[in-house]
Amino acid sequence: MTEILRVRGLRTHFVSRNAVNEIRTARALNGxxxxxxxxxxxxxxxxxxxxxxLTVQTILxxxxxxxxxxxxxxxxxxxxxxxxPEAELNRHRGATIxxxxxxxxxxxxxxxxxxxxxxRLQRAHxxxxxxDARDRAVDMLKRVGVPSPQDRMKAWPHELSGGMxxxxxxxxxxxxxxxxxxxxxxTTGLDVTVQAQILDLIRDLVKGTDRGAIIxxxxxxxxxxxxxxVAVMYSGVVVEQGPVGEVFVSPRHPYTAALLAAADLDAAAxxxxxxxxxxxxxxxxxxxxxxxxxxxxxVQPVCATxxxxxxxxxxxxxxxxxxx
Amino acid sequence: xxxxxxxxxxGDRLARLWRRSSSFVVGSTLVALLVLTALLCxxxxxxxxxxxxxxxxxxxxxxxxxxxxxxxxxxxxxRVLYGARYAIAIALPSAFVxxxxxxxxxxxxxxxxxxxxxxxxxxxxxxxxxxxIILALAVVSATGQSLVNVVVVIxxxxxxxxxxxxxxxxxSIRRSDFVASAVVTGNPTWRILxxxxxxxxxxxxxxxxxxxxxxxxxxSATLAFVGVGIQAPEPEWGAxxxxxxxxxxxxxxxxxxxxxxxxxxxxxxxxxxxDGLQELTDPRLDVRK
Amino acid sequence: xLLGVVLVTFLLIRIGTRDASLMLAGPFADAxxxxxxxxxxxxxxxxxxxxxxxVGHLVQGDFGLSWISGRPVIDEIxxxxxxxxxxxxxxxxxxxxxxxxxxxxxxxxYGSRFDHTSRFLSLLxxxxxxxxxxxxxxxxxxxxxxxxxxxxxxxxxxxxxxMPVTGSVLIDGALAGDWDVVIDALHHLALPVAILxxxxxxxxxxHSRVIALDVINSDYVSYARSCGLPPRIVRQIVVRNSxxxxxxxxxxxxxxxxxxxxxxxxxxxxxxxxxxxxxxILSGDFAAVQGYVAVIALFSIGVFLVIDLLVxxxxxxTRS
Numbered sequence: 001m002t003e004i005l006r007v008r009g010l011r012t013h014f015v016s017r018n019a020v021n022e023i024r025t026a027r028a029l030n031g032x033x034x035x036x037x038x039x040x041x042x043x044x045x046x047x048x049x050x051x052x053x054l055t056v057q058t059i060l061x062x063x064x065x066x067x068x069x070x071x072x073x074x075x076x077x078x079x080x081x082x083x084x085p086e087a088e089l090n091r092h093r094g095a096t097i098x099x100x101x102x103x104x105x106x107x108x109x110x111x112x113x114x115x116x117x118x119x120r121l122q123r124a125h126x127x128x129x130x131x132d133a134r135d136r137a138v139d140m141l142k143r144v145g146v147p148s149p150q151d152r153m154k155a156w157p158h159e160l161s162g163g164m165x166x167x168x169x170x171x172x173x174x175x176x177x178x179x180x181x182x183x184x185x186x187t188t189g190l191d192v193t194v195q196a197q198i199l200d201l202i203r204d205l206v207k208g209t210d211r212g213a214i215i216x217x218x219x220x221x222x223x224x225x226x227x228x229x230v231a232v233m234y235s236g237v238v239v240e241q242g243p244v245g246e247v248f249v250s251p252r253h254p255y256t257a258a259l260l261a262a263a264d265l266d267a268a269a270x271x272x273x274x275x276x277x278x279x280x281x282x283x284x285x286x287x288x289x290x291x292x293x294x295x296x297x298x299v300q301p302v303c304a305t306x307x308x309x310x311x312x313x314x315x316x317x318x319x320x321x322x323x324x
Numbered sequence: 325x326x327x328x329x330x331x332x333x334x335g336d337r338l339a340r341l342w343r344r345s346s347s348f349v350v351g352s353t354l355v356a357l358l359v360l361t362a363l364l365c366x367x368x369x370x371x372x373x374x375x376x377x378x379x380x381x382x383x384x385x386x387x388x389x390x391x392x393x394x395x396x397x398x399x400x401x402x403r404v405l406y407g408a409r410y411a412i413a414i415a416l417p418s419a420f421v422x423x424x425x426x427x428x429x430x431x432x433x434x435x436x437x438x439x440x441x442x443x444x445x446x447x448x449x450x451x452x453x454x455x456x457i458i459l460a461l462a463v464v465s466a467t468g469q470s471l472v473n474v475v476v477v478i479x480x481x482x483x484x485x486x487x488x489x490x491x492x493x494x495x496s497i498r499r500s501d502f503v504a505s506a507v508v509t510g511n512p513t514w515r516i517l518x519x520x521x522x523x524x525x526x527x528x529x530x531x532x533x534x535x536x537x538x539x540x541x542x543x544s545a546t547l548a549f550v551g552v553g554i555q556a557p558e559p560e561w562g563a564x565x566x567x568x569x570x571x572x573x574x575x576x577x578x579x580x581x582x583x584x585x586x587x588x589x590x591x592x593x594x595x596x597x598x599d600g601l602q603e604l605t606d607p608r609l610d611v612r613k
Numbered sequence: 614x615l616l617g618v619v620l621v622t623f624l625l626i627r628i629g630t631r632d633a634s635l636m637l638a639g640p641f642a643d644a645x646x647x648x649x650x651x652x653x654x655x656x657x658x659x660x661x662x663x664x665x666x667x668v669g670h671l672v673q674g675d676f677g678l679s680w681i682s683g684r685p686v687i688d689e690i691x692x693x694x695x696x697x698x699x700x701x702x703x704x705x706x707x708x709x710x711x712x713x714x715x716x717x718x719x720x721x722x723y724g725s726r727f728d729h730t731s732r733f734l735s736l737l738x739x740x741x742x743x744x745x746x747x748x749x750x751x752x753x754x755x756x757x758x759x760x761x762x763x764x765x766x767x768x769x770x771x772x773x774x775x776m777p778v779t780g781s782v783l784i785d786g787a788l789a790g791d792w793d794v795v796i797d798a799l800h801h802l803a804l805p806v807a808i809l810x811x812x813x814x815x816x817x818x819x820h821s822r823v824i825a826l827d828v829i830n831s832d833y834v835s836y837a838r839s840c841g842l843p844p845r846i847v848r849q850i851v852v853r854n855s856x857x858x859x860x861x862x863x864x865x866x867x868x869x870x871x872x873x874x875x876x877x878x879x880x881x882x883x884x885x886x887x888x889x890x891x892x893x894i895l896s897g898d899f900a901a902v903q904g905y906v907a908v909i910a911l912f913s914i915g916v917f918l919v920i921d922l923l924v925x926x927x928x929x930x931t932r933s
Contacts, residue, residue: 062839093841107836110930111853124842156929172840452865453913457872458890462902465894542742546876549744551895565745569880573764577752584745592740599736 002077004180004212005059007034010072012051012058012236014283026283028054030236030291032072033318036180036212036229041203043223043244044216045259046233052216053102055233056184060097061089077179095125098173100183100202104165108157114168115153118175125176140171144201163194170201181206181213187222199226220263224248232256235281235291242317252319254296290322298323348600351534354593362412365405373406374398374557382576392578394567396557400579403559404586410560411541411590414475418540419533421479422486427529429483430490431521435498435513444491447484456481460543465552474553478540485536486529493525531605535598538591545587561587686904690886694908696767697885699781701874704806708813709863715814716821717855720829721848731818738815743873747808747880754804762801764881805881812873816866817859824858825851857928864920868913 012029029051036042044052058069061081074081076096081089093099101107109117118137122128128136134153141149144167152164160168166186173181183202187195199215203226206213215227223230224244231241232255240253251257287293293303300322308320342349361368371377376397383393391400433441451459463477497503506520547553548562549569556563561583568580712735719728754761767782783802786794828834828851837847875887882888890905892898 060839062835090841090843093839095841099836099839101832101836101839103832106832109833109837109850109854111850111928120846121840121842124840124846158930453868453910453917455869455872455909457869458875458894458906458909461891462894462906465897538740542740545742546744546872549742550876550879550891562742565742565748569744569748572748572752573756575752575756577749577756580745580748581752584742584749587745588737588741591742592737595736595740 002038002210003035003075004038004077005034005036005214006073006075007032007055007059008073009033010055010058010074011070012054012063012067013070015066015068024284027286028067028236028283029058029069029072030286032058032233032236032238033241034214034231034238035241036214038179038210038212039206039208040229041206041213041215041227042229042231043227044214044231044233045218045220045223047218047259050233051236052218052233053184054236056099056182056214056216059182060093060099061086062093091125094121094172095176096178097180097182098176098178100166100169100173100181100186102185102188104169105157105160105162107169108160108165110157112157113153114155114157114160118153118168118172121172122175136175137171140175141168144168144171144174145197146171162190163198166190166194166198167201170198170205174205179211181211182216183213184216185218186215187217187219195222202226220248220260232259235286236283237291237320238318239292239321240317240319246317252317253292253321254298255292258297290320292321345600345603347596348604351593351595351597351600354589355534355597358408358590358593359412361405361408365402365408369399369402369405371399371402373402373559375402382571382579384576385578391582392576394564394579395571398557400564400582403564404561404582406559407561407564407583407586408590410471410544410554410558411587413471414478414544415537415541415594417475418479418482418544419537421476422482422536422540423529423533425480426483426486427490427522427526430487430529431494431518431525433487434491434494434525435521441491444484444487448488451481451484457543457546461547461550461552464547469552469555471554474544474547478543482536482539486532489528489532490525493528494521497521497524527605531598531601533598534594534601538594538598541587541591541594686900689889689901690904690908693884693886693889695781696883697874697878697887699767699783699802700805700809700877700883700885701870703802704809704874705813705863705867705870707806708810709817709866711810712814712817713821713859713863716818716859717825717852719818719822720825721851723826723829728822732822735815735818735822738811739819741812743808743812744876744880746812747805747877750804750808751880761804762797764804767798767801767883805877805883809870809873809877813866813870816869817863820862821855821859824862825855828854857924860920860923860927864916867916871909871912 010029010032011027014026014028016024016026032051032055034042034044034055044055046052054063054067057063057067058072059074059081061069061084063069069082072082076092081092084092108114112120115134115137118140119130119133122133122136123130138149138153141152146152146164146167152168157165157168170186181202186202187198190198199222202213202215205211215222217223227244229242230244230247231238232247232253233239234255240247240251240256247256248260251260281287281291281294287304288307289302289304290296290299290307293299296303302322306322308322338349377393377399378397380389380393380399381397382395383389385392389399389401391404393399394403429440429444433444460477460481464473467473467477503520511520544553545560545562545565548555548560549566551566554560554563556567564583565580565587568576568578568583571577571579715731716735719731722728751761751764755763783795783798786792786798831854833854834847834850837850842850871887874885875891877883878885878888879891886905886908889901890909893901893905
């Protein structure tokens with residue numbers, strides 16, 4: 001099976017100057033590893049601030065100063081994205097990699113009609129006539145479940161409902177036949193029924209094809225239902241990654257366990273413990289050992305001094321823990 | 325060499341301020357310079373403000389007269405320095421009027437709405453449509469050309485702008501729990517307005533203050549130039565420029581040029597300070613690189 | 614809002630000129646004559662009645678007689694207004710366009726040398742008084758370099774003004790095929806238009822930059838970048854989405870420009886509407902000030918109307 005995406009050791013820092021003009025570095029991503037096989041959906045979960053969206057931006061290369069990627073390899077179908085020149089990388093965005101955003105209504109160009117945006121996106125990436133692009137756009141709108149697509153082509157973004165706009169954004173992401181679809185919190189602000197429709201749509205578009213998809217979310221239920229693989233992030237590190245069935249049933253990393261316990265309604269019944277309340281790590285001043293050590297219920301002396309170096313695989317699951 | 329801890333702190337604070345807004349630091353320095361000039365001009369100037377010097381009509385700048393002399397034989401440098409006094413005498417009091425009238429107006433309009441609010445909105449509409457300089461011109465020309473008049477008119481014209489800023493802040497926190505609890509605990513209205521609402525809404529208005537002072541300075545100089553505000557032989561900068569205008573074509577530029585430069589520096593200082601203040605208080609514009 | 618403006622202009626005139634009857638009567642009038650003049654002007658009627666009469670006249674375009682010249686105010690205004698427009702429109706077009714372009718360009722180059730320089734220049738432009746920079750420019754370009762035309766009106770002493778068709782010396786000269794006059798007129802236009810353009814550009818630059826920055830940091834621009842749209846198209850998106858707010862802003866600035874134009878006209882002896890109005894205020898020419906104020910107000914309202922229509926046309930969001 002081909003690997004759509006392979007990310008190793010991604011590090012992203014925010015560099016700024018503080019009040020007394022010293023350089024301060026926020027280490028937001030600290031060695032992220034991801035693997036996405038073809039025909040599969042990978043869910044990336046973690047609490048707010050763990051670095052999920054930042055990972056997406058880093059992969060796409062759309063980081064804005066003062067953020068910058070300082071290390072890591074990104075391979076898309078075997079091609080290195082991290083060393084690719086910007087112009088070439090730009091050709092992948094919107095074409096081989098499709099992005100579904102969190103806030104679709106505000107992400108569409110307010111001054112251009114929906115159909116024209118789809119046409120514009122196609123013509124930016126391939127040699128195609130306006131007429132052909134329009135036809136393909138109508139087709140795509142139909143495929144993503146937009147009713148009366150011909151009429152919708154003329155719609156303005158502000159006229160669309162949240163769910164409709166998200167379908168349009170999905171259409172935009174797919175129209176240039178991507179191999180990788182990245183959905184960053186795609187169901188924020190949508191009704192529960194619409195959420196399900198959107199996620200079903202994404203799953204249908206990936207299952208049984210050569211494509212792969214990544215869904216970034218904080219909702220464990222979504223991951224459980226729609227993803228085959230999951231990557232759990234904490235403080236810029238993927239602490240556990242593997243098939244959903246295994247990770248969610250027997251989590252190896254204490255953080256994963258705590259996350260599941262927090263989401264789990266009968267924690268008492270399953271005996272899992274939630275995390276003690278505490279503040280998230282200060283990215284400017286990260287501990288030298290394992291990043292999770294300050295909050296870990298299983299912490300040992302070695303955890304404070306040595307970060308778990310390579311993810312330790314056990315079967316299909318990789319974990320970053322001394323004691324997994 | 326031992327350095328006092330307090331020195332380090334002061335230097336740090338300055339460095340921090342500079343980092344966050346160099347505009348503010350430079351602007352405030354210029355304004356401070358202006359105030360200093362206004363205070364010390366009597367000490368520093370070589371001649372009297374309206375002292376007529378014999379045989380010294382329209383002299384170009386020289387060692388004896390740094391900025392030259394004007395058509396009446398008065399030293400331009402001295403008059404420019406004394407002009408700083410007028411600048412302060414206008415900028416500060418008119419700012420006071422703007423705030424004293426505008427802030428309460430904004431508080432009331434924001435808190436009660438109703439008639440006051442309507443009237444305020446109408447006034448703002450009209451101000452938008454009408455160049456305020458001409459408005460000031462008309463009113464001052466009718467009511468008499470005195471310093472007090474100029475100050476009051478300028479202050480009143482700008483007051484609605486303050487009122488608007490305060491009003492929108494009041495409206496945004498009017499419904500908050502903080503205010504609701506003050507009402508429920510039986511605070512009299514005036515207390516709510518001044519003790520609870522005022523401190524929270526003043527920030528926006530404060531950021532506006534230097535910019536409006538720059539405006540006040542400009543307008544008053546314009547009035548003087550046109551012949552409506554303070555007139556010669558008072559050494560107000562606008563009046564000085566007016567005096568110098570007639571000599572421009574014949575090439576005696578110094579009479580008009582130097583007061584103008586002083587005016588530009590003063591207005592620029594206030595503008596810079598105001599911009600800097602906005603940078604410091606508006607999170608949106610603050611991108612720390 | 615129209616009513617508000619008219620009301621205020623009315624009140625303004627009533628307080629904005631000294632007791633008109635006193636002026637008209639002169640220093641030797643006795644009480645009886647004063648009374649007669651007052652009733653003539655309608656000043657003895659109650660205030661609200663005066664207001665209705667005023668509005669009635671306004672609607673007919675009758676502003677009364679200028680007591681300085683004795684002619685109807687409306688006749689005084691018309692030719693001068695054209696002269697003012699000759700100055701204002703090109704300056705606004707140039708200044709507005711330059712200001713907006715530089716502002717947007719600065720936003721694209723946020724934090725760079727270019728950005729800081731243009732911000733500095735714009736702030737400087739904000740701080741210089743119109744009349745002073747006019748005087749300095751005259752000194753520099755006329756007295757010193759001798760390349761500018763003499764600041765004595767719209768054409769030189771030696772040229773014969775063309776047949777007044779539109780009232781614009783430039784256009785009339787072109788219509789008459791008198792190219793010497795056209796060149797002379799352009800020569801005279803150059804300096805005041807340049808100065809006015811700079812004055813207009815400064816605030817527009819400052820605000821355009823902020824508007825463009827907002828747009829650049831918006832969701833849709835980030836998304837456009839994430840879609841791999843080429844930089845050329847992203848710039849296009851930024852410009853097109855900045856246009857409407859910048860236009861609205863330009864409209865507001867235009868009303869403030871009227872004051873600057875009036876001052877420049879004074880200095881350049883342009884013979885325009887602004888200069889005439891300023892003199893009217895200074896000399897307490899009652900009816901003339903009425904006309905001046907009313908025309909300014911109407912002009913402003915007109916501008917706002919046009920801008921609103923333009924924004925409606927540009928921005929799909931405002932249509933629903």
